[in-house]
Amino acid sequence: MMDAGLPLLEVTDLATHFHTQRGLLRAVDGVSFSVRRGQTLGIVGESGSGKSALARTIIRILSKRHTTTTGRITFEGRDLLTVSEPDMRDIRGRDIAMVFQDPTSSLNPVKQVGVQIEEVLARHLGLRGRAAQTRAIELLTSVGMPLPQERLHQYPHQLSGGMRQRVAIAIALACEPKLLIADEPTTALDVTIQAQILDLLHRRQKAHHMAMILISHDLGVVAGYTDTVAVMYAGQIVEQASTRSLFRNCRMPYTAALMRSAPNLSDPPHTRLRAITGRPPDMVLPPPGCRFEPRCDDATDICRNRRPALSASDADGTHRYACWHPVASPGASA
Amino acid sequence: MNALADDPGHETASPVGATIPMRVRDRLGLRFWLPAAWITMVVVLAATASLLPLPSPIETDFTALSNWPDRAHWFGTDQLGRDILSRAIFGARISLTVGLLAPALGLGIGMLLGMTAGYFRGRVEIVIGAAMDAVMAFPGILVVLAVTAYVGASVPLLVILLGVLTVPTFMRVARANTLVFAQHDFVLAARAMGATHWRVLSLELLPNVMIPILIYALLVVSRIIVVEGVLSFLGLSLPAPWPTWGNMIADGQVELATLPYIPFIPAALMFLTVLSINLIGERLRARTDLRGSVL
Numbered sequence: 257m258m259d260a261g262l263p264l265l266e267v268t269d270l271a272t273h274f275h276t277q278r279g280l281l282r283a284v285d286g287v288s289f290s291v292r293r294g295q296t297l298g299i300v301g302e303s304g305s306g307k308s309a310l311a312r313t314i315i316r317i318l319s320k321r322h323t324t325t326t327g328r329i330t331f332e333g334r335d336l337l338t339v340s341e342p343d344m345r346d347i348r349g350r351d352i353a354m355v356f357q358d359p360t361s362s363l364n365p366v367k368q369v370g371v372q373i374e375e376v377l378a379r380h381l382g383l384r385g386r387a388a389q390t391r392a393i394e395l396l397t398s399v400g401m402p403l404p405q406e407r408l409h410q411y412p413h414q415l416s417g418g419m420r421q422r423v424a425i426a427i428a429l430a431c432e433p434k435l436l437i438a439d440e441p442t443t444a445l446d447v448t449i450q451a452q453i454l455d456l457l458h459r460r461q462k463a464h465h466m467a468m469i470l471i472s473h474d475l476g477v478v479a480g481y482t483d484t485v486a487v488m489y490a491g492q493i494v495e496q497a498s499t500r501s502l503f504r505n506c507r508m509p510y511t512a513a514l515m516r517s518a519p520n521l522s523d524p525p526h527t528r529l530r531a532i533t534g535r536p537p538d539m540v541l542p543p544p545g546c547r548f549e550p551r552c553d554d555a556t557d558i559c560r561n562r563r564p565a566l567s568a569s570d571a572d573g574t575h576r577y578a579c580w581h582p583v584a585s586p587g588a589s590a
Numbered sequence: 591m592n593a594l595a596d597d598p599g600h601e602t603a604s605p606v607g608a609t610i611p612m613r614v615r616d617r618l619g620l621r622f623w624l625p626a627a628w629i630t631m632v633v634v635l636a637a638t639a640s641l642l643p644l645p646s647p648i649e650t651d652f653t654a655l656s657n658w659p660d661r662a663h664w665f666g667t668d669q670l671g672r673d674i675l676s677r678a679i680f681g682a683r684i685s686l687t688v689g690l691l692a693p694a695l696g697l698g699i700g701m702l703l704g705m706t707a708g709y710f711r712g713r714v715e716i717v718i719g720a721a722m723d724a725v726m727a728f729p730g731i732l733v734v735l736a737v738t739a740y741v742g743a744s745v746p747l748l749v750i751l752l753g754v755l756t757v758p759t760f761m762r763v764a765r766a767n768t769l770v771f772a773q774h775d776f777v778l779a780a781r782a783m784g785a786t787h788w789r790v791l792s793l794e795l796l797p798n799v800m801i802p803i804l805i806y807a808l809l810v811v812s813r814i815i816v817v818e819g820v821l822s823f824l825g826l827s828l829p830a831p832w833p834t835w836g837n838m839i840a841d842g843q844v845e846l847a848t849l850p851y852i853p854f855i856p857a858a859l860m861f862l863t864v865l866s867i868n869l870i871g872e873r874l875r876a877r878t879d880l881r882g883s884v885l
């Protein structure tokens with residue numbers, strides 16, 4: 257289709273620093289990636305690796321007073337870091353929408369479901385009254401809510417967690433955004449519901465030919481639903497590849513460790529998961545070299561002193577990793 | 591294009607209507623409904639006092655001075671022959687007017703300031719906080735005494751003075767709750783959907799902050815009714831001959847020897863009203879799921 261042109265979103269050397277009492281906290285530190293229409297990019301990393309900070313930077317909802325952002329975020333040819341605040345408000349919700357981790361917190365507890373959907377329709381599409389209600393019912397139907405008409409008048413606490421997340425997704429999709437950022441959309445849900453919500457997101461994304469950024473700390477979640485994956489560690493992207501290539505052929509020891517720590521269906525029962533030992537670095541004073549160095553089994557002197565740049569692993573340069581001593585690609589060794 | 595569900599919900603959906611929002615009625619019990627009935631009665635009587643077939647509260651009936659209760663005057667008459675029941679009902683007007691309007695004024699201003707401070711933080715919060723400290727530094731009741739004694743008592747003046755004195759506490763309750771609710775993702779989610787700060791404050795935070803603040807306001811209402819009673823007891827509310835509960839108690843003292851029950855009628859009305867409001871507030875506080883709001 258129209259994919260051949262420019263990417264929908266192109267992030268270049270993006271950095272977000274929080275001003276904290278201890279100094280600058282480099283939550284996002286030199287991140288670059290791009291997403292095309294109809295594509296899903298997965299962003300994976302441990303808790304605290306800066307995934308949410310990255311998502312919030314893109315949609316520009318971090319407090320200006322407490323953060324410094326540098327770099328470029330090009331969305332449909334416009335740099336989101338330089339557009340005016342009123343223009344940005346029009347982009348939010350209409351062109352770029354977001355689904356949050358915990359629907360219990362991301363829906364307003366004292367407002368009926370219908371009201372929360374209709375407010376967005378009024379804000380961006382000027383729909384009110386009957387038209388808005390009809391559209392709200394349509395949206396609830398599209399996210400798989402049984403009895404949508406009755407749901408309009410219910411409060412979030414009357415819905416199950418999965419149903420709440422469906423409502424949150426309906427709100428995010430209300431204006432058919434071009435880009436949907438889903439920040440750990442299933443982390444707060446029951447395991448049995450997780451797959452349903454991910455399937456739903458996947459189907460809506462295909463139906464609208466929408467671009468999606470799917471954030472998760474779980475490689476398993478990302479595996480089935482993304483075209484490309486970026487692995488984040490301590491505010492930086494340490495490996496980036498097509499989903500296929502990453503799972504077949506990961507090069508960065510951190511990615512490898514993440515894969516080992518994820519439960520695998522093909523493992524024999526009672527296999528011990530190998531959790532990654534140690535903790536992510538302090539992002540006010542990160543290690544000068546490779547940030548994974550304190551926890552890496554393969555670390556050497558060069559890792560301690562010099563930061564590895566992203567380098568290409570394959571011929572066309574789509575699989576990139578940042579490591580001085582990449583793990584051998586299993587394809588080559590096996 | 592969305593007309594068809596592409597995902598039949600597999601989750602076990604709770605039957606619609608199984609829980610009706612805010613179905614508090616059958617859970618509140620007599621400790622709520624009895625006081626509520628009393629308040630309703632007082633409010634309705636006070637509001638319709640001039641339509642009721644009551645003797646005038648200020649006209650003196652020289653044929654019935656200091657009478658014990660009888661057919662014509664159910665609660666008797668005072669030393670000037672004025673109907674006690676009528677005076678008590680008309681007196682409720684002043685207590686309720688001041689008791690409701692002063693907190694309403696304080697709530698309006700306090701909530702505006704408190705939500706602004708709690709949402710924007712930073713310099714705005716510091717300035718508002720300092721202004722509130724300044725108001726709190728005044729010895730409240732002394733200021734009211736001084737001003738009313740100087741410019742003369744009137745209901746609007748009382749409403750404004752008492753209202754301003756309640757602003758700081760309303761501001762604190764509003765700010766504390768705004769701080770709590772602003773932490774919730776629905777604020778961020780609203781911003782992510784293109785809402786302005788104004789919309790976040792008015793459409794997202796206000797409905798949440800409103801609940802604890804209204805419950806708190808009940809407490810203030812009952813306090814202000816007592817304060818108004820004290821002021822009018824001291825002759826600093828409404829000028830005679832108009833009745834207020836406070837000045838009825840004061841006037842009744844004169845008759846203590848002949849008709850000792852007179853001061854107890856307005857006193858009992860005030861006591862029951864204040865008690866009822868407090869009971870209602872306590873019940874609501876206990877029964878509403880305040881979702882982490884602060885009181």
Ligand SMILES: Nc1ncnc2c1ncn2[C@@H]1O[C@H](COP(=O)(O)OP(=O)(O)OP(=O)(O)O)[C@@H](O)[C@H]1O
Nearest residue numbers: 274281283302303304305306307308309310473539
């Ligand atoms: N508003 C803030 N002010 C200061 N520091 C912050 C703020 N928000 C996040 N951080 C810090 O930034 C770093 C990245 O946080 P972020 O929430 O982006 O991580 P995450 O990858 O989304 O983690 P999780 O999986 O727990 O959601 C953390 O060290 C966190 O403490």
Ligand code: SF4
Nearest residue numbers: 546549552559579580
């Ligand atoms: S650069 Fe060195 S420390 Fe960092 S991941 Fe590679 S081997 Fe480990």
Ligand SMILES: [Mg+2]
Nearest residue numbers: 307308309439
């Ligand atoms: Mg996060």
